[in-house]
Amino acid sequence: MVRSCSAIDCANRDTKENRDRGMKFHRNPDKRRLWLAAMRRKGFNPQPDIAICSVHFVGGQKSDDEDSPSYSPSLFSFTTPAMKRKLEADLERYVAAKRRRESTEAIIRGSNSQGNDEPTDGLFCDGTKRTISMQTELTMTEISALEMDNHSRQEEVSALSSNFSGYPTRKQLQEDEKLLTFYTGLNHFTVLMALFEFVVKALPVSANNKLSPFDSFILTLMKLRLNLLNQDLAFRFRVSPATVSRTFKKWIVTMYYRLRSTLIQWPCREALQRTMPFCFRVHYGLKVTGIIDCFEIFIEKPSSLLAKACTWSQYKHYNTARYLICISPQGVITFISKGWGGRASDKYITEHSGFLQQLRRGDIILADRGFNVEECLGLVGASLHIPSFTRGKSQLSALEVQKTRNIANVRIHVERVIGVVRQRFSIMSATGVLPKELFQQKGEGEVAILDAIVTVCCGLNNLCEGIVPFE
Secondary structure, eight states, X not given: OOOBOOSTTOOXXXXXXXXXXXXXXXXXXXXXXXXXXXXXXXTOOOOTTOOEEGGGSGGGSOOOOTTSTTSSOOOOTTOOHHHXXXXXXHHHHHHHXXXXXXXXXXXXXXXXXXXXXXXXXXXXXXXXXXXXXXXXXOOHHHHHHHHHHHHHHHHHHHHHHXXXXXXXXXXXXXXXXXXXXHHHSOSOHHHHHHHHHHHHTTSOOOTTOSSOHHHHHHHHHHHHHHOOOHHHHHHHHTSOHHHHHHHHHHHHHHHHHHHTXXXXXXXXXXXXXXXXXXHHHHHHTTOEEEEEEEEEEEBOOOSSHHHHHHHEETTTTEEEEEEEEEEOTTSOEEEEXXXXXXXXXXXXXXXXXXXXXXXXXXXXXXXXXTOOOHHHHHHXXXXXXXXXXXXXXXXXXXXXXXXHHHHHHHHHHHHHHHHHHHHHOXXXXXXXXXXXXGSOOOSTTOOOHHHHHHHHHHHHHHTSOOSSOOO
16 A cells, blocks of 8 residues: 655655655654644544654654654645744754764774873863864974964955955055046046045044045045945945945935035136136127036935925936036036925926026126026026027027027037036946935935935036137
């Protein structure tokens, strides 16, 4: 008669095919009650020769050791995956402990068989101090030499591990300018160190930081430059993702407060006139102060219905944050607003962002058609130049066409600057979607992380070479 497994929902039978696959069927009258309790079959009255296949034992084998997880069957259809993982882990610990015990016993048997009368201290058993004898052909000099060789090899391995870290060291950044540009977006190591020394002074010194100040600084720049995930940065810097998140937020906010008034400044009129590019002098003389435009950054859809409505951009057909940017004729970013919802118009942002307070009488501002703010600029004595409209006309006149062409030839520089910033710092990429925790403002008066990111990226861009030629 072919035996079959007595476990519930198990159809395994003691056939030649199953035996060839290594399956065994176990019977043990002494463990009958224990096995019946493990199977949990209510109303089950088995025969005296009850059998269970090896599939239901952890590791696929039955053990006669009571300390082993395989002493009784435990893998059934009702066993949860979490319980299976726990049983497998228990088996691994049991096997490791058994190997250590067997190794210790083998050492004791080998030392006793040598008959060496010189005892060595350090073996404790049952609360009493015992000694075992050991014999070796190595002298103390040779043992010391081996220990020194082992120590030197460990130091070599540690040095190699540090050399193959997931981020560039200070020496590597100093020696390789291309590596510096790739990871930080900056062009010169001197600029990098000057920036680091300027920012690190504002950070409190703490002994609990897992990263050094310079590594934290490089982590922040790599996040801005490459837009790496926190998990990736955690692996590169050998810290947890939570540490990466805290480090980035602390450094980006500090850089925002230190750099916003240092790297992004409204220029004086004398400096503008002295360095005015030739393409502006031809049509506007020396009176052009800036070129303005708005750009948008895709953000994760907010959970609040009001926030969804305020950030929805009809132009991008997505939830966005909008920023007003102004560049000087030389291509330097002179103003960057705080973030506004994608629903806000160009005119509204210009009126409420603080940009008008920077203007003086006689200034000329160039903009696109959407900036219908000529009246607002007129209140401060400035003038607005935008391309002509065809509204109510069949076509533009020759004078209007020439005027529009002149404006377009120089206004394109603000779009080029925006493109350069997006390309240099991938976190502001036009295709990426930033998580909503970056644009949430925790408290009144505190800067949103996204505002700090945009301001710092614009400030760092001013440290690089300009795109508008002087001649």
